[in-house]
Amino acid sequence: MESLPYPLPDDLVELIARRFHVLGEPSRIRVLDRLRGGERSVSELAAELGAGQQNVSKHLSVLTGAGILARRKDGNHVYYRIVDDRVLGLCEQVCGSLEQQLQSLALIVGGPA
Amino acid sequence: MESLPYPLPDDLVELIARRFHVLGEPSRIRVLDRLRGGERSVSELAAELGAGQQNVSKHLSVLTGAGILARRKDGNHVYYRIVDDRVLGLCEQVCGSLEQQLQSLALIVGGPA
DNA sequence: CACCTGTACAACTGATTTGTGTTATAGTTG
DNA sequence: CAACTATAACACAAATCAGTTGTACAGGTG
Numbered sequence: 544m545e546s547l548p549y550p551l552p553d554d555l556v557e558l559i560a561r562r563f564h565v566l567g568e569p570s571r572i573r574v575l576d577r578l579r580g581g582e583r584s585v586s587e588l589a590a591e592l593g594a595g596q597q598n599v600s601k602h603l604s605v606l607t608g609a610g611i612l613a614r615r616k617d618g619n620h621v622y623y624r625i626v627d628d629r630v631l632g633l634c635e636q637v638c639g640s641l642e643q644q645l646q647s648l649a650l651i652v653g654g655p656a
Numbered sequence: 657m658e659s660l661p662y663p664l665p666d667d668l669v670e671l672i673a674r675r676f677h678v679l680g681e682p683s684r685i686r687v688l689d690r691l692r693g694g695e696r697s698v699s700e701l702a703a704e705l706g707a708g709q710q711n712v713s714k715h716l717s718v719l720t721g722a723g724i725l726a727r728r729k730d731g732n733h734v735y736y737r738i739v740d741d742r743v744l745g746l747c748e749q750v751c752g753s754l755e756q757q758l759q760s761l762a763l764i765v766g767g768p769a
Numbered sequence: 770c771a772c773c774t775g776t777a778c779a780a781c782t783g784a785t786t787t788g789t790g791t792t793a794t795a796g797t798t799g
Numbered sequence: 800c801a802a803c804t805a806t807a808a809c810a811c812a813a814a815t816c817a818g819t820t821g822t823a824c825a826g827g828t829g
Contacts, residue, residue, distance in 0.1 A: 547751060551689045555751070560682040562750045567677030568816080569669050576664045585776060598817065600777060610757045619775050619826050629753045633746060637675045638660060638668070640742045644723045683788080698804060711789065713805060732798050732803050 565609045566630065570594070571602050575611075575630060582615070582622040678722045679743065683707070684715050688724075688743060695728070695735040 551559070565571065573592055577583055583591075589599045603623050606612040613626040625631065664672070678684065686705055690696055696704075702712045716736050719725040726739040738744065 547692075547748060549689070549692060551685070555754075556682050556685045556689065558754055559747055559750050560680055560685050562754070563676045563685075564680030567673055567680040569673040570816080572664070572669045572673050572676075576662070576669070579662060586774090595818070596776075597778085597819085601816090604777080610753070610760075616776095616825090621776060627753050627756075629749050633676075633749055634672055635660060636742050636746055636749070637672050640723070640740050641668075641671055641675070643740075647723075681788080699802090708790070709804075710791085710806085714788085717805080729797090729804095734804060 562609060565605055565611070566633070568602070570598075571606055572634070574599070574602055574606065575625065575634070578612070578623060578625050579631065582624045584620040584622050586620070588623075675722060678718055678724070679746070681715070683711075684719055685747070687712070687715055687719065688738065688747070691725070691736060691738050692744065695737045697733040697735050699733070701736075 548555075566575075570592070574588060577588055577591055585596060585599055585603065588594075588603070589596050592599065603612060603614075607614060607623070611625065611627045611630050612623045615622045615624065661668075679688075683705070687701060690701055690704055698709060698712055698716065701707075701716070702709045705712065716725060716727075720727060720736070724738065724740045724743050725736045728735045728737070
């Protein structure tokens with residue numbers, strides 16, 4: 544694990560923030576959640592998420608533009624899949640942080656007996 | 657590494673997105689970058705980042721509210737530090753993704769000879 | 770060929786959020 | 800009192816999300 548330069552160059556700061564920003568929308572997290580189970584087409588995602596086709600298409604476009612998803616065309620459908628496996632790791636790490644915070648809160652609220 | 661429930665509950669989706677959203681601002685990434693080197697006071701950060709005191713204070717408040725930073729009062733100054741070490745891991749992972757994408761692009765542009 | 774479907778894209782609206790900046794105030798500490 | 804910090808209120812600009820509508824393109828089907 545190489546460590547990052549200090550201070551971070553402005554360009555890199557922007558890229559990092561942009562990546563986080565892409566993941567900072569609940570709708571897109573839900574899309575990624577669905578894609579954990581494998582490829583999905585736009586219409587499948589739209590149906591499962593209860594969202595409009597154009598809207599889902601937009602979010603998929605953002606995620607694909609960020610290099611997180613890739614598309615595969617099969618006949619009349621376009622299937623999206625996760626190509627940047629690390630995003631799932633990111634989500635898991637975030638959940639780990641959240642869990643830890645909840646435990647700390649529980650200690651404060653409940654007290655250590 | 658425990659795997660996440662499927663589908664992710666809506667509450668968790670919101671929490672994950674919120675965490676990413678907090679990190680999705682360049683100014684806050686810069687703050688975290690500075691805090692990698694250890695504690696900093698508000699005025700130090702404001703000076704180093706060339707931002708206003710109130711602005712820096714707001715960002716610090718957001719990061720602290722998210723459980724990422726903690727404050728320590730020493731006399732006249734308030735020093736902030738990173739308490740959620742995982743955020744640095746997150747940034748490193750993001751940088752890893754970015755690097756990988758750049759390499760893929762280089763392969764496409766430059767070609768494998 | 771004509772037609773339907775799935776998808777992408779563009780434009781527009783409306784609502785919301787957010788960051789920055791400014792100003793002012795208040796608390797705390799030296 | 801002076802310095803550091805937090806907070807609030809306000810203005811302004813910018814981004815963005817959802818929703819809608821329309822369109823265009825490609826693929827499949829009859």
